[in-house]
Amino acid sequence: MNEYTGIAxxxxxxxxxxxxxxxxxxxxxxxxPTKEKxxxxxxxxxxxxxxxxxxxxxxxxxxxxxxxxDVELVFLYPWAxxxxxxxxxxxVEMFVFLGILMVGFVYAWDNGALDWK
Amino acid sequence: MNGATLAxxxxxxxELILVxxxxxxxxxxxxxxGTPFAVVLTVLAALGSVFAACWVQSGETETAFSGMxxxxxxxxxxxxxxxxxxxxxxxxxxxxxxxxxxxxxxYHTLLLLASTGMMLTASAVDMVAFYLxxxxxxxxxxxxxGITVDRPASNEAAIKYFLLGSxxxxxxxxxxxxxxxxxxxxxxxGISAVLSGPxxxxxxxxxxxMGLIAAGLAFKIGAVPFHxxxxxxxxxxxxxxxxxxxxxxKAAGLAALGRVCLDAFGAETPALSATLVGLxxxxxxxxxxxxxxxxxxxxxxAYSSIAHVGYAVMGLIGGTPEGASATMMYAFFYVFMTLGTxxxxxxxxxxxxxxxxxxxxxxxxxxxxxxxxxxxxxxxGIPITAGxxxxxAVISNAVRAGHIALAVxxxxxxxxxxxxxxxxxxxxxxxxPEQPAPSRIPIAVCAAIAVAALVTLIGGVLPGTLTPWAIxx
Numbered sequence: 047m048n049e050y051t052g053i054a055x056x057x058x059x060x061x062x063x064x065x066x067x068x069x070x071x072x073x074x075x076x077x078x079p080t081k082e083k084x085x086x087x088x089x090x091x092x093x094x095x096x097x098x099x100x101x102x103x104x105x106x107x108x109x110x111x112x113x114x115x116d117v118e119l120v121f122l123y124p125w126a127x128x129x130x131x132x133x134x135x136x137x138v139e140m141f142v143f144l145g146i147l148m149v150g151f152v153y154a155w156d157n158g159a160l161d162w163k
Numbered sequence: 164m165n166g167a168t169l170a171x172x173x174x175x176x177x178e179l180i181l182v183x184x185x186x187x188x189x190x191x192x193x194x195x196x197g198t199p200f201a202v203v204l205t206v207l208a209a210l211g212s213v214f215a216a217c218w219v220q221s222g223e224t225e226t227a228f229s230g231m232x233x234x235x236x237x238x239x240x241x242x243x244x245x246x247x248x249x250x251x252x253x254x255x256x257x258x259x260x261x262x263x264x265x266x267x268x269x270y271h272t273l274l275l276l277a278s279t280g281m282m283l284t285a286s287a288v289d290m291v292a293f294y295l296x297x298x299x300x301x302x303x304x305x306x307x308x309g310i311t312v313d314r315p316a317s318n319e320a321a322i323k324y325f326l327l328g329s330x331x332x333x334x335x336x337x338x339x340x341x342x343x344x345x346x347x348x349x350x351x352x353g354i355s356a357v358l359s360g361p362x363x364x365x366x367x368x369x370x371x372x373m374g375l376i377a378a379g380l381a382f383k384i385g386a387v388p389f390h391x392x393x394x395x396x397x398x399x400x401x402x403x404x405x406x407x408x409x410x411x412x413k414a415a416g417l418a419a420l421g422r423v424c425l426d427a428f429g430a431e432t433p434a435l436s437a438t439l440v441g442l443x444x445x446x447x448x449x450x451x452x453x454x455x456x457x458x459x460x461x462x463x464x465a466y467s468s469i470a471h472v473g474y475a476v477m478g479l480i481g482g483t484p485e486g487a488s489a490t491m492m493y494a495f496f497y498v499f500m501t502l503g504t505x506x507x508x509x510x511x512x513x514x515x516x517x518x519x520x521x522x523x524x525x526x527x528x529x530x531x532x533x534x535x536x537x538x539x540x541x542x543x544g545i546p547i548t549a550g551x552x553x554x555x556a557v558i559s560n561a562v563r564a565g566h567i568a569l570a571v572x573x574x575x576x577x578x579x580x581x582x583x584x585x586x587x588x589x590x591x592x593x594x595x596p597e598q599p600a601p602s603r604i605p606i607a608v609c610a611a612i613a614v615a616a617l618v619t620l621i622g623g624v625l626p627g628t629l630t631p632w633a634i635x636x
Contacts, residue, residue: 135168146186153189 107159111151118147171227174234175286176219177212177242178279181249184208185275192268201271202607205253208275212282213246230350232286236634237491241285241418243632244495247614248411249278251502254611255509256403258604265310265401273310274407277303281415288426290339290349293419297335297383300415301328304408308400320399327382327392335379341372342427351426358428373428377438380423384416386476387445390469397465402515405461406505409468410498417475417494421487424479425636439480440569443561446473447576454583458518460508463583464501467542470580471497474573478557481564487635489556495629496541496549496622503538503615507531510604510612521587523596531604532591534616539584541619544577549622 086093125132125140132139154160172179184204191200216239224235232238253274280299287293305328309321343349345368346357358369382389397405428435450470457463475497478490507515510531514520525532541550554577561570621628 149186149189153192156190156193 104162107154111154111159114147114150114154118144174219174225174227175232176215177246178282180208180212180215181275181279181282185272185279188268188272188275192266192272195268199257201267202253202257205271205275206250209246209250209253209278212278213243213250216242216246216282226288228292230352231289231292232283233288233636234286235636236632237418237422237636238282238286240491240495240632240634241414242282244414244498245278245281245285245411248407248414248498248502249274251499251506251611251614252403252407252411254607255406255502255506257607258509258512264313270307270310273303273307277307277407278411281411281418284415285418285422287419288351288422290343290351290354290427293422294336294339296415297419298332300412301332301383304328304412307404307407308396310404311401314399316399317401318399320396323399324392324396331379331382331389334375334382338372338375338377338379341368341375345369345372351422354427355429370434373435374438376423377420377435377442380416380420381442384413384420384472384476385465385469386442386472387449387469390446390449393469394462394465397461397468398459400461402461402505402509405464406502406509409464409501409505413468413472413475414494414498417472417490420476421479421490422636425482425484425487429482435482436480436564439476440566443473443476443480444569444572446470446476447573448473451576451579451583454580457583460516460518460520463518464504464508467580467583468501470576471501471542473576474554474557477561477569477573480561480566480569483560483563484635486557486560486564488630488633489553489560491633491635492629493553493557495633496553496619499615499618499622500538500541500548500550503534503612503619504542506608506612506615507535507538510608511601514598514601518587518590520598521590522594522598524591527596527600531601534612535591536588537616537619539588541623543581543584547620547623549619549626552623552626 121143122140125136129136184207188201188204195201219234220236220239224233226233253271256270256274277300280296280303282296283299284293284296287296305321305325308324309317311317339349342354345366346354348354348357378389382392385393397408400408424435424439447470450466450468450473454463454466454470457466471493475490475493478486478488478493480486509515511520511524521535524535537548541548544550544554554573558570558573561567561573
């Protein structure tokens with residue numbers, strides 16, 4: 047057994063389950079099409095639109111702040127897994143890391159990045 | 164492989180001081196507007212890190228963070244140099260920032276963080292720490308170049324610098340990954356051991372990896388043919404930022420190049436030598452010749468810095484410790500010469516921007532003109548200035564390595580560059596003043612110029628003073 051067999055199995059299982067759902071839905075399901083239902087699903091956005099609309103520049107700041115905390119999470123999860131082995135030093139290091147991140151957050155807050163005006 | 168211990172952190176005290184100062188500035192920035200808090204804190208942090216760099220060094224090589232960084236004479240030398248460049252750049256910023264709308268705290272935070280990257284690069288003996296340090300420098304530099312957001316030229320310069328810079332970073336990273344794939348290690352010592360060990364053929368892939376790393380580093384130091392970003396970035400940036408890029412960034416890039424050439428690719432001497440000879444010859448020639456036709460001071464100094472990188476790289480050819488030591492001395496003196504020249508450009512304000520602005524300066528401000536003349540002579544490489552000592556050492560290294568033609572070319576380029584620098588001297592001393600005398604120069608800018616002038620003179624009069632500290636890796 048190769049170590050990649052598990053991955054192959056999960057690929058096949060995932061493929062079978064999704065294929066099964068699509069097949070069952072299209073054969074057994076009730077069909078009552080409307081214009082909206084026939085459009086591709088795009089989380090509420092129009093699937094095909096020209097980029098003519100304006101997007102508020104403030105979303106840029108929100109996205110940057112999101113990344114700040116996203117990166118924090120990327121480090122926090124593995125840290126939590128090996129927390130016991132790292133001991134006190136690991137705890138202190140992580141708090142220093144969080145402290146530095148918080149400085150960034152406080153800076154953004156201080157300079158009004160969180161005020162949506 | 165444990166995490167970092169306290170002993171590891173103590174070895175990185177210089178970097179930690181700079182980072183702490185940067186964090187304090189971020190928190191205090193809004194509260195200290197309109198006060199010289201940021202400049203004072205930056206200069207104090209820079210001096211603190213210089214002292215820490217001297218204090219941490221015990222005389223023998225120590226490694227920290229599982230062999231990621233080494234604290235040795237080489238890193239100490241460059242940390243002191245970076246600290247000095249940071250302090251002088253911060254002092255030079257006093258005038259320019261008052262004139263333009265720049266957020267003071269953010270500006271100094273970025274200077275501090277970029278210097279942290281430079282110090283880390285000088286210490287790095289592992290490709291990962293090395294890349295981290297270089298990226299910290301360039302990411303801060305992009306923002307510094309574009310920090311005057313209301314000037315379109317500054318925005319344009321930042322975008323150009325960013326696009327070319329990220330491309331160069333990608334090249335560097337690709338080279339690192341190829342080298343890692345071939346040798347199975349990211350440590351410089353390990354790479355060198357595998358490359359010089361038995362059963363290694365100098366395969367094409369190895370040359371590609373080395374070439375890509377050299378190309379990425381050549382971009383960072385602005386060597387021809389990877390120099391295209393430098394003139395635009397220097398011209399678009401405010402003068403203190405250009406001064407910081409031309410001094411600190413170049414020194415860190417040279418430190419990185421020296422470390423990679425001697426520690427990691429020591430075994431690869433023939434191919435690496437050929438690459439370095441090419442970079443040096445092209446940079447000297449192109450930099451000196453294009454500088455002839457410049458009328459904007461910052462652009463002229465950008466081409467001059469390109470030429471000087473060419474001279475500095477000459478010391479690394481052959482891969483001998485004496486040569487590397489010559490490059491270190493060149494980097495050291497070049498930083499002070501160029502900071503001094505930029506200092507005069509900043510001191511003259513609006514007038515210092517174009518070459519014509521220097522007409523008749525000697526009649527109006529004899530002291531400033533004399534200092535400018537000193538820096539110009541040093542940049543040309545005339546005796547009794549540090550420029551001569553530095554240039555002599557690298558050229559004799561090229562002769563030792565058997566590249567007589569390159570040494571001759573270097574001398575010819577020096578003569579060509581004399582026309583560039585002496586043109587300004589002629590403007591200062593032999594023309595009638597056309598513009599009113601410059602306004603009073605802030606004391607901080609004066610101090611920075613004086614320090615730069617002092618080092619330039621001492622280096623020229625007592626050439627042996629600094630040599631014992633220039634220890635190759």
